[in-house]
Amino acid sequence: MKRASLACFWNDMPAFSFTIEAECPRSWARAGTVLTPHGAIPTPIFMPVGTQATVKSVSPEELRAAGAAIILANTYHLMLRPGSQLIHEFGSLHGFMRWDGPILTDSGGFQVFSLGHLRKLSEEGAAFKSHLDGSPHLLTPESVMRIEYELGADIILPLDICAPYPSSPHEARTAMERTHRWAERALKAKEGYNPEQTLFGIVQGAFEPELRQQSARFVGSLPFPGLSIGGLSVGEPKETMWELLRYTTPELPPGKPRHLLGVGSPEDLVIGVGLGMDMFDCVLPTRVARHGGLFTRSGRISIKGARFRRERGSIEEGCDCYTCRTYSAAYVHHLARTEEQLYYRLGTIHNLRFMLRLAAELRASIIAGTYPEFRDEFLARYVPASERVRQAQREKWKGARSQK
Numbered sequence: 457m458k459r460a461s462l463a464c465f466w467n468d469m470p471a472f473s474f475t476i477e478a479e480c481p482r483s484w485a486r487a488g489t490v491l492t493p494h495g496a497i498p499t500p501i502f503m504p505v506g507t508q509a510t511v512k513s514v515s516p517e518e519l520r521a522a523g524a525a526i527i528l529a530n531t532y533h534l535m536l537r538p539g540s541q542l543i544h545e546f547g548s549l550h551g552f553m554r555w556d557g558p559i560l561t562d563s564g565g566f567q568v569f570s571l572g573h574l575r576k577l578s579e580e581g582a583a584f585k586s587h588l589d590g591s592p593h594l595l596t597p598e599s600v601m602r603i604e605y606e607l608g609a610d611i612i613l614p615l616d617i618c619a620p621y622p623s624s625p626h627e628a629r630t631a632m633e634r635t636h637r638w639a640e641r642a643l644k645a646k647e648g649y650n651p652e653q654t655l656f657g658i659v660q661g662a663f664e665p666e667l668r669q670q671s672a673r674f675v676g677s678l679p680f681p682g683l684s685i686g687g688l689s690v691g692e693p694k695e696t697m698w699e700l701l702r703y704t705t706p707e708l709p710p711g712k713p714r715h716l717l718g719v720g721s722p723e724d725l726v727i728g729v730g731l732g733m734d735m736f737d738c739v740l741p742t743r744v745a746r747h748g749g750l751f752t753r754s755g756r757i758s759i760k761g762a763r764f765r766r767e768r769g770s771i772e773e774g775c776d777c778y779t780c781r782t783y784s785a786a787y788v789h790h791l792a793r794t795e796e797q798l799y800y801r802l803g804t805i806h807n808l809r810f811m812l813r814l815a816a817e818l819r820a821s822i823i824a825g826t827y828p829e830f831r832d833e834f835l836a837r838y839v840p841a842s843e844r845v846r847q848a849q850r851e852k853w854k855g856a857r858s859q860k
């Protein structure tokens with residue numbers, strides 16, 4: 457009897473839940489917890505991207521040590537190689553890659569969209585040719601649910617259409633309306649698969665504030681337990697992205713977690729949290745790390761720079777990552793200059809830890825009621841790389857002018 461009631465208790469446990477623990481009264485920031493079958497995710501959170509079922513150059517143990525609570529994997533790449541069926545045979549992504557924490561998979565739509573001439577869109581779905589061998593494939597809202605079931609992530613996304621930047625209002629509306637029809641088809645198809653997986657809806661609307669609001673209301677009204685904001689950070693100015701979020705967030709249901717798809721530089725995380733976003737993912741921190749770009753409180757530095765040649769201290773004083781606790785900046789500089797394998801691992805660990813610590817600090821500031829101060833102090837100190845490059849160029853031009 458006892459066992460039966462216990463089993464019943466477990467069966468009644470929801471596979472997914474979101475609770476908000478604190479809200480900032482002076483912005484839209486909130487701190488919460490997303491619960492999944494593979495563990496809890498404190499929000500705001502940064503999700504490292506493991507495109508090929510691996511966050512490049514680091515192991516699951518190193519991800520854990522850096523504080524990762526959830527990772528993202530790409531459906532497009534994995535369905536082509538090694539194939540979702542093969543991954544399913546190995547116990548889905550968790551069993552295959554030996555990461556036992558929460559995983560989110562995208563729908564593959566964004567990669568198909570970026571293939572351009574290799575794809576053809578219709579009401580049925582997106583037909584495309586593999587970038588590996590040219591083989592033809594068709595992604596539909598229904599087939600994506602099957603593929604993501606086989607991949608077995610905790611949070612999965614439906615097929616959507618990401619309109620390019622710039623898009624005409626007509627193009628934007630057509631893409632949004634089809635995304636909405638596909639969302640309903642995905643919800644229906646999902647019913648036939650694993651109820652332990654949670655399907656998020658995707659808000660689109662391109663760069664039209666009214667469409668963004670409309671999409672937020674429509675997708676928000678469907679029975680999705682969480683929402684991803686798609687189609688941003690695709691080449692538009694940053695200010696445009698933030699402006700569109702200012703229109704979008706108030707239209708979203710407050711009780712569902714919000715994922716800003718493909719966005720995640722340090723300054724984006726800090727600003728996005730204030731605009732009501734809870735989850736972020738981006739290849740940027742790991743990609744720039746492999747090229748020598750490492751994050752510090754005062755901005756992105758190039759570890760290959762000569763100033764680190766004899767630096768006995770760590771990359772950043774006070775950083776609690778494995779790299780900074782163990783090695784001098786001079787050694788990491790040497791590894792980066794000689795393109796040694798170990799550099800990719802050490803650089804990636806530092807940037808991941810920076811992002812995950814930043815997410816934890818943002819969360820703590822929201823709970824303490826000091827998020828706006830934290831945001832302003834961070835942004836005053838942090839110089840984004842692009843801005844620094846622009847500044848350096850301005851100095852050069854000024855110098856050239858004064859010589860004339």
Ligand SMILES: [Zn+2]
Binds near residue numbers: 780805
């Ligand atoms: Zn570090």
